[in-house]
Amino acid sequence: MVSVEWLVKNVTYRPHCYICFTWDNSVRFLFSDKQPFPRWDCLYWQLLEALRARIGDPTRFDDSLMQHLTLFTEDPEREYPNQNVVWEKFEKAFIAAAGLITHAPVLRDYIYKGLEELYYDNIMYLELRSGLSRTYELDGTIHDKVWTLKVFQEVTQMFVQDHPDFLGARIIISAHRLSEVKTVVKEAIQLQKDFPDVVAGFDIVGREDDGRTLWFFREALSLPAQLGATLPFFFHAGETDDEGSDVDQNILDALLFNTSRIGHGYAIAHHPLAKELSRKRNIAVELCPISNQVLKLVSDLRNHPAVVLMSEGHPLVISSDDPSLFGTSGLSYDFYQAFVGIGGLKANLGTLKELASNSIRYSSLPTNLKNKLHDMWLEKWDLFIANNTTKYNLE
Numbered sequence: 001m002v003s004v005e006w007l008v009k010n011v012t013y014r015p016h017c018y019i020c021f022t023w024d025n026s027v028r029f030l031f032s033d034k035q036p037f038p039r040w041d042c043l044y045w046q047l048l049e050a051l052r053a054r055i056g057d058p059t060r061f062d063d064s065l066m067q068h069l070t071l072f073t074e075d076p077e078r079e080y081p082n083q084n085v086v087w088e089k090f091e092k093a094f095i096a097a098a099g100l101i102t103h104a105p106v107l108r109d110y111i112y113k114g115l116e117e118l119y120y121d122n123i124m125y126l127e128l129r130s131g132l133s134r135t136y137e138l139d140g141t142i143h144d145k146v147w148t149l150k151v152f153q154e155v156t157q158m159f160v161q162d163h164p165d166f167l168g169a170r171i172i173i174s175a176h177r178l179s180e181v182k183t184v185v186k187e188a189i190q191l192q193k194d195f196p197d198v199v200a201g202f203d204i205v206g207r208e209d210d211g212r213t214l215w216f217f218r219e220a221l222s223l224p225a226q227l228g229a230t231l232p233f234f235f236h237a238g239e240t241d242d243e244g245s246d247v248d249q250n251i252l253d254a255l256l257f258n259t260s261r262i263g264h265g266y267a268i269a270h271h272p273l274a275k276e277l278s279r280k281r282n283i284a285v286e287l288c289p290i291s292n293q294v295l296k297l298v299s300d301l302r303n304h305p306a307v308v309l310m311s312e313g314h315p316l317v318i319s320s321d322d323p324s325l326f327g328t329s330g331l332s333y334d335f336y337q338a339f340v341g342i343g344g345l346k347a348n349l350g351t352l353k354e355l356a357s358n359s360i361r362y363s364s365l366p367t368n369l370k371n372k373l374h375d376m377w378l379e380k381w382d383l384f385i386a387n388n389t390t391k392y393n394l395e
């Protein structure tokens with residue numbers, strides 16, 4: 001969520017930060033008040049402060065750290081020849097960042113800073129997918145998910161106090177498809193009950209193509225209904241061009257499990273029944289145009305199925321997926337790509353207005369807050385148009 005520039009230039013310069021270079025050319029970070037013990041993936045931890053004092057060119061070193069935390073490369077065609085290679089690097093970057101972000105004092109600053117970056121891009125409300133990782137203190141004390149969720153709630157409230165035109169933020173609790181999904185569903189049910197204002201729902205994340213299907217998790221996903229609990233689903237589904245495979249069925253299963261939105265939904269184009277269901281039930285597809293290009297799902301946006309969805313008036317919203325890993329921040333970059341690349345020559349101001357309005361319409365907010373947010377946004381929109389009619393020739 002937060003730019004890697006901040007992670008490297010601010011967070012890694014804080015005291016007690018250790019680094020380790022792994023055998024598979026990745027890095028790990030750990031804050032500790034004593035020399036950390038070797039781990040299976042990390043034999044030798046070095047205090048960053050001491051390491052930086054020894055090396056000649058700290059700027060180059062910091063640049064190399066940033067490269068570990070993003071997908072940026074000078075030569076993407078050569079470095080990432082296919083989806084497998086780029087996904088491997090992608091997951092490594094998440095693991096590298098985790099050591100920094102899950103340090104309890106950093107997490108507080110990180111959430112605040114993340115909201116700030118969105119706020120500077122005129123974003124007024126956030127729905128964030130998060131695994132709610134456990135967090136750790138300098139002495140090794142571990143906090144559980146409840147603690148992490150409370151911190152998210154506290155920091156968000158603080159941010160809203162400081163920025164009254166920001167409405168708030170909610171979390172979609174996300175389980176990695178390689179994890180114990182059933183356990184996470186049970187936890188999520190409880191957290192949704194205890195924090196109904198903060199927990200929007202549940203999702204399963206991680207690479208879809210070589211992972212377990214939604215159908216594989218059917219028992220876990222039936223739990224909320226069986227227990228009479230509220231746990232709206234916001235499934236990633238159809239982030240694949242692997243037509244006809246088991247994972248290609250996820251999109252239909254997501255709908256049959258009553259998903260509230262569909263993350264990516266790239267595969268929807270060749271499932272007419274799923275497309276019809278999604279349209280009829282008014283289930284929006286979350287487009288992530290930059291993610292789809294960087295992670296090599298599509299090389300040219302004009303070939304993105306959303307080109308057709310948009311011209312059919314299918315419910316669509318824009319999402320940035322993992323902005324800092326793609327070297328972007330906020331949402332404007334993705335709006336731009338959707339506008340120019342997917343909307344094409346027929347896109348106009350009305351396209352942008354519809355997409356922005358959809359963000360609110362298809363959010364998980366209760367109706368009264370949705371209306372409030374929509375009014376707040378419309379006022380800003382009208383003011384912008386009024387002030388810029390001549391400048392941008394908006395007539």
Ligand SMILES: O=c1[nH]cnc2c1ncn2[C@@H]1O[C@H](CO)[C@@H](O)[C@H]1O
Nearest residue numbers: 094131205206207236239291321322
């Ligand atoms: O676009 C995506 N599709 C599926 N999974 C994703 C995407 N972006 C991030 N993650 C997953 O979220 C985890 C971090 O919490 C990562 O491990 C990654 O697998």
